[in-house]
Amino acid sequence: MERQxxxxxxxxxxxxxxxxxxxxVYYQDTDAGGMVFHATYLDFMERVRMDWLRAIGFxxxxxxxxxxxxxxxxxxxxxxxxxxxxxxxxxxSLALVRxxxxxxxxxxxxxxxGEELVTATIQxxxxxxxxxxxxxxxxxxxxxxxxxxxxxVVPA
Amino acid sequence: MERQxxxxxxxxxxxxxxxxxxxxVYYQDTDAGGMVFHATYLDFMERVRMDWLRAIGFxxxxxxxxxxxxxxxxxxxxxxxxxxxxxxxxxxSLALVRxxxxxxxxxxxxxxxGEELVTATIQxxxxxxxxxxxxxxxxxxxxxxxxxxxxxVVPA
Amino acid sequence: MERQxxxxxxxxxxxxxxxxxxxxVYYQDTDAGGMVFHATYLDFMERVRMDWLRAIGFxxxxxxxxxxxxxxxxxxxxxxxxxxxxxxxxxxSLALVRxxxxxxxxxxxxxxxGEELVTATIQxxxxxxxxxxxxxxxxxxxxxxxxxxxxxVVPA
Amino acid sequence: MERQxxxxxxxxxxxxxxxxxxxxVYYQDTDAGGMVFHATYLDFMERVRMDWLRAIGFxxxxxxxxxxxxxxxxxxxxxxxxxxxxxxxxxxSLALVRxxxxxxxxxxxxxxxGEELVTATIQxxxxxxxxxxxxxxxxxxxxxxxxxxxxxVVPA
Numbered sequence: 001m002e003r004q005x006x007x008x009x010x011x012x013x014x015x016x017x018x019x020x021x022x023x024x025v026y027y028q029d030t031d032a033g034g035m036v037f038h039a040t041y042l043d044f045m046e047r048v049r050m051d052w053l054r055a056i057g058f059x060x061x062x063x064x065x066x067x068x069x070x071x072x073x074x075x076x077x078x079x080x081x082x083x084x085x086x087x088x089x090x091x092x093s094l095a096l097v098r099x100x101x102x103x104x105x106x107x108x109x110x111x112x113x114g115e116e117l118v119t120a121t122i123q124x125x126x127x128x129x130x131x132x133x134x135x136x137x138x139x140x141x142x143x144x145x146x147x148x149x150x151x152x153v154v155p156a
Numbered sequence: 157m158e159r160q161x162x163x164x165x166x167x168x169x170x171x172x173x174x175x176x177x178x179x180x181v182y183y184q185d186t187d188a189g190g191m192v193f194h195a196t197y198l199d200f201m202e203r204v205r206m207d208w209l210r211a212i213g214f215x216x217x218x219x220x221x222x223x224x225x226x227x228x229x230x231x232x233x234x235x236x237x238x239x240x241x242x243x244x245x246x247x248x249s250l251a252l253v254r255x256x257x258x259x260x261x262x263x264x265x266x267x268x269x270g271e272e273l274v275t276a277t278i279q280x281x282x283x284x285x286x287x288x289x290x291x292x293x294x295x296x297x298x299x300x301x302x303x304x305x306x307x308x309v310v311p312a
Numbered sequence: 313m314e315r316q317x318x319x320x321x322x323x324x325x326x327x328x329x330x331x332x333x334x335x336x337v338y339y340q341d342t343d344a345g346g347m348v349f350h351a352t353y354l355d356f357m358e359r360v361r362m363d364w365l366r367a368i369g370f371x372x373x374x375x376x377x378x379x380x381x382x383x384x385x386x387x388x389x390x391x392x393x394x395x396x397x398x399x400x401x402x403x404x405s406l407a408l409v410r411x412x413x414x415x416x417x418x419x420x421x422x423x424x425x426g427e428e429l430v431t432a433t434i435q436x437x438x439x440x441x442x443x444x445x446x447x448x449x450x451x452x453x454x455x456x457x458x459x460x461x462x463x464x465v466v467p468a
Numbered sequence: 469m470e471r472q473x474x475x476x477x478x479x480x481x482x483x484x485x486x487x488x489x490x491x492x493v494y495y496q497d498t499d500a501g502g503m504v505f506h507a508t509y510l511d512f513m514e515r516v517r518m519d520w521l522r523a524i525g526f527x528x529x530x531x532x533x534x535x536x537x538x539x540x541x542x543x544x545x546x547x548x549x550x551x552x553x554x555x556x557x558x559x560x561s562l563a564l565v566r567x568x569x570x571x572x573x574x575x576x577x578x579x580x581x582g583e584e585l586v587t588a589t590i591q592x593x594x595x596x597x598x599x600x601x602x603x604x605x606x607x608x609x610x611x612x613x614x615x616x617x618x619x620x621v622v623p624a
Contacts, residue, residue, distance in 0.1 A: 002526055017407075024270055024360055024362075025361070026355075027360050027362070027372075027499040027500060027501065027505060028355045028358055028360055028499065028507065030499050030500035031495040031496065031498050031500070032495060032498035032500070032501065032502050032503075032553070032554040033226065033228070033495065034500050035228075035500075036200075037198055037496055038198065038228075038229040038232065039195045039196070039202070039493060039496065040195070041200035042194065042195035043195055043338075043340045046194075046195070046338055046339060047336070047338050047340075047342055050336075050338050050399075051336070051395070052341070054399075060398060060399055061398070061399055062337075071308065072194075072236070072239070073194040074189075074190070074235070075234060075235045075236065076194065076231075076232070076233075076234045077231075077232075077233045077234075078231060078232045078233075078234075079230070079231045080228070080229055080230055080231065080232075083228070083288075085501040086372060086373070087270075087362075087366075087371055087372055087373055087502070110170055127615070131241075135316050145218065148357055180510070180515070180518075180519070181513055182347065182515050182518050183343040183344060183349060183518070184343065184349055184511045184515075184516060186343050186344035186516060187339040187340065187342050187344070188339060188342035188343070188344070188346050188347075188398045189339065189342065190344050191344075193339060193340055195340065199494070199496045202494060202495055202496060203492070203494050203496075206492075206495070206555075207492070207493050210555075215555055216555055217552060217554070217555055225435070241344070242344040242528060242529070243518075243522075243527055243528055243529055271451065319535075345538065345540070347540075350510065350514075350541040350544065351507045351510035351511055351514070352507070354506065354510065354517060355507055358506075358507070366489075370492070381604035382501065384501070384503075384506075384551070385506040385547060385548055386521070386542070386547075386548055387547045387548065388506065388545075388546045388548075389543075389544075389545045389546075390539055390544045390545075390546075391543045392540070392542055392543065392544075395540070395600075402559070444551075
């Protein structure tokens with residue numbers, strides 16, 4: 001439903017509701033069961049988070065240097081619906097669900113030809129550098145994030 | 157609370173309520189943030205599941221050959237409480253929470269000197285080999301599992 | 313020297329001497345030393361090998377199904393010259409050095425803005441499926457490979 | 469031959485010629501080919517290096533804090549002889565081959581029931597912290613290392 005509301009292009013545009021990157025499945029991503037190893041999807045999801053932060057101007061070195069802040073994963077709730085396999089061309093995406101004072105909540109998905117394989121809710125905590133204590137999401141990033149929120153979702 | 161009820165030895169005994177293995181943190185487990193990478197804890201948790209299955213007589217090759225079945229992760233709900241760091245000596249454990257017709261639900265924890273760092277609820281689905289369709293947990297394993305269930309928990 | 317002799321376009325052309333893909337460095341690729349973990353470069357190099365095989369029409373499922381063959385790494389000689397870091401945009405490439413009866417030898421490199429960070433000589437052995445015994449490189453692939461050999465190098 | 473000369477116990481003794489740890493193969497170590505992924509052996513070899521440094525009193529945090537030094541892999545020459553598989557119980561070892569002014573050279577092996585699967589020569593460079601420039605191997609470590617050298621090998 002959230003995606004039906006979106007009227008913006010879906011790929012890597014600053015104003016897009018959902019940010020998506022292509023990910024190819026290599027041997028290193030699979031296990032002896034012949035499928036992608038379950039922890040590896042978290043790697044894929046981390047890639048799209050870093051690419052998104054870079055796309056909106058908050059790549060990691062800059063966040064640390066300019067804002068003395070970084071994100072860590074506080075919780076991950078992952079559902080594995082169908083397996084991906086060697087050689088698959090996947091799309092891995094994120095959508096911002098909520099902006100809290102010191103956290104972001106993301107909806108992340110792995111799809112293959114539009115079919116959902118893995119979905120996750122990822123909660124990121126903002127921490128200060130170098131003390132690693134909870135810190136407020138930098139205002140400039142918060143402002144940028146509001147452009148990514150779904151219309152029905154409001155900042156906490 | 158569940159651990160207060162336990163009256164059995166906590167380490168690697170067939171009848172133990174909780175199964176625990178030691179895990180050392182190496183460079184490959186960490187990231188440039190100086191902490192263990194969040195997906196790596198899922199690797200640690202998978203190790204203890206495989207060691208537990210081996211300890212109770214259902215190591216993977218045997219399960220496939222004898223029972224034409226294997227487990228896949230169906231969902232993972234992970235909470236990251238505190239970070240582990242390079243060189244840390246961790247304990248990674250599991251306790252069986254529920255036995256369903258075609259699934260097991262586990263409580264898994266990563267601790268350091270008794271302090272909880274990461275906790276997770278992991279849902280495993282039993283699937284048939286080679287068709288990879290949902291399959292009933294083999295009766296012999298189900299029987300063994302009942303010895304691992306907490307007194308207050310009954311098979312679904 | 314080998315690159316001075318090349319008169320063909322350098323990027324992803326079927327007739328190119330060198331095949332290159334871009335690779336971004338994410339947290340998952342780094343370690344607590346702040347640099348890319350040394351084994352991770354082998355992951356990067358494996359990605360370009362699979363992309364190259366796909367580009368020339370011998371992606372893994374097809375090779376197995378059509379030719380009952382696959383490649384395994386027989387040896388890897390890797391030199392680490394300079395470290396890559398979080399967020400770096402790398403180029404990872406391969407050039408074919410030699411075609412043997414049952415093997416391929418590749419020169420692989422990781423560069424950043426043209427500067428070499430890691431170089432490797434990777435020897436791949438062709439094995440049969442499902443017996444996993446040494447097998448002759450399929451003739452169709454051998455023919456394609458000759459188009460990738462440097463002028464001064466001849467098939468063994 | 470080097471091992472025939474050894475007259476000391478082979479496991480984790482300070483004076484042992486060869487330092488060995490057990491490594492179990494889990495799903496995360498394998499790939500869709502059904503074998504251990506080739507880069508994963510470098511993870512195994514790094515584990516034994518860290519365990520050895522800890523066993524002789526030079527675990528990483530201490531080396532950085534006390535000696536302002538750490539090691540990085542400068543080169544890795546790896547031969548893959550036979551594959552390891554899911555569930556295998558491996559032994560991964562190291563023997564010191566040479567001590568240079570700013571480097572150590574190690575012979576590393578992965579065996580299963582005494583059969584060699586993977587062998588490697590790993591060259592480690594000592595670098596200063598935090599400048600990451602080549603640094604002399606700390607004298608205290610050099611002294612300890614001489615106890616690990618084969619009789620026929622002398623410091624460079």
